[in-house]
Amino acid sequence: AHIVTLPGDGVGPEVTAAAVAVLQAVAEHYDHQFTFEEHLIGGCAIDASGEPLPAASLEACKKADAVLLGAVGGPKWSDPNAKVRPEQGLLALRAALGVYANLRPLQVHPALANLSPLKNEKLKDVDVLFVRELTGGAYFGAKTRTADAATDECRYTEAEIERVVRRAFALARERRHHLTSVDKANVLETSRLWRNVVQRIAPEYRDVKVEHQLVDSMAMLLLTQPGRYDVVVTENLFGDILTDEAAALAGSLGLLPSASLGDGKRGLYEPIHGSAPDIAGQGVANPTGAMLSAAMLLRHSLGLEEEAQCVEAAVSHVLAHGPRTRDVGGQGNTAAVRDAVLMAVE
């Protein structure tokens, strides 16, 4: 299998290197051939070429079996009025690869429950899979700006909603058969269309229990009843907000992975944390989210379920027994965590 890596900015390179090391250990242990090819994206790409997603990066990603990304952005490129911004590279890549379904699993490791802002009894049974629509909505709609006004259009077609909702139904079938669809149907037209599509499709998945929640209620329910949810599907911007909120429950953003999938097997994998400029270059970033993203890559793009579970078990073992990075209460650095996971994989 051929994997393109896009380390990006800030801690991106550090955590991506750790994830690549894990994939190499898996290849060796299970006797696979993985080839890696590194490319630029984000702020470092702007510095090198003036573009946040150079053509060479995009072409390589299109030819790859999977793409492993670190993070983009940082204070150096954070003027919101700049013509070219690192985030544009990430958004353009998501669109170009057609990865419309962003999977963000949330579980709370028992050994880390004390780090969560939520009371421990609330965290019991928390096991949610968010499915965020990733290539539509206000992120990609028409924008205007005049001297004294601005607009963003949120647009969804039935087809865009249907494909991501079907993916969520299919995932719910593999899990606890419960799907929560989140919208703001009491106010937004796109949400009313969204709800209509979910209601129209639901009879085809009679074994899945469907529930609708308004996004404001859901922001509350994630805190008061987090153990109630199985698969949660929602549009791009709501998904952005709700998954970050949910991530706080895990105790550290550094822990969580994501997979962005389209219709084929090719996917884009990235930890949900950002470029963390405050600790970049110090070798102390938590590589867990990136390593678990590599596990998702093994599962979804390469069809290697056993290998994926091996990585997940290794990471879980290290979270329980250490070493740990600072963000999860330890004193270990990135390399120490990486080496411990490599040991557990072998």
Add this chain to the structure above:
Amino acid sequence: AHIVTLPGDGVGPEVTAAAVAVLQAVAEHYDHQFTFEEHLIGGCAIDASGEPLPAASLEACKKADAVLLGAVGGPKWSDPNAKVRPEQGLLALRAALGVYANLRPLQVHPALANLSPLKNEKLKDVDVLFVRELTGGAYFGAKTRTADAATDECRYTEAEIERVVRRAFALARERRHHLTSVDKANVLETSRLWRNVVQRIAPEYRDVKVEHQLVDSMAMLLLTQPGRYDVVVTENLFGDILTDEAAALAGSLGLLPSASLGDGKRGLYEPIHGSAPDIAGQGVANPTGAMLSAAMLLRHSLGLEEEAQCVEAAVSHVLAHGPRTRDVGGQGNTAAVRDAVLMAVE
């Protein structure tokens, strides 16, 4: 002073009656003359007249010194495809009254900290005032719907942003001199305009420390560092989501008030909870949010600060010593809580 009440649907009438009783007790105790006039809004108005905001209701509100609202909506009127929906009445009222600044204070009563999903040590010093823009954004933008697509436009003018941001700065001056502006400037054009306006105005308020956060980060920070925030200002939809999330911290939605203000003294006051159809008509709803909304009415529309504090102290006393309603771990009904607060006011 002349006060229009709009009890609305579900538990709205029950909690509004309790809030009116508190205002009457204040009038008696401090020797004020308050007159009350009740009108329809929401589902009950649709049933009575076919319209969620009948002209008579709106005219009365425009002539009043203040408007006290209960809640709108319920399963009977919840088909998102219906032509006429209860929420439209509320949105039309907010727009017609020009109440662009929605103030939602969040404090966690020490006696109720055990009810919060957050760990107690996180709740120390939580005292946030959200200022949500209430008459713009995707709530009021152009919408389209065709057979297979839908759009919502989020639109903001500089003037719309400036007036609510100035209100937030002014409120920060009366508090801890810290303002957090929340946007999604890395993706949305309206957010870039928002951030520009905040940056342009900030030098006029040199005594206020300004911080910008992206909405996804803020959804997380509200859980990991809730004690860090003072005044938080944001656009309509982000405010809707973040304030419901924050409300979960208090332990029950039933506790929290809101005030919606425009340029004059007239305001619209409502508890942040909804119509709670599951417990409507049983006399067990928590009247605290409505009573604290009445306190905000005394403060902001009638200029009666001492009276407002008297109500707040009475409510706080009852929360500490009981009786309490079920949602906050008690067995008292609405009337018992109301009577205890009335006793404490007198």
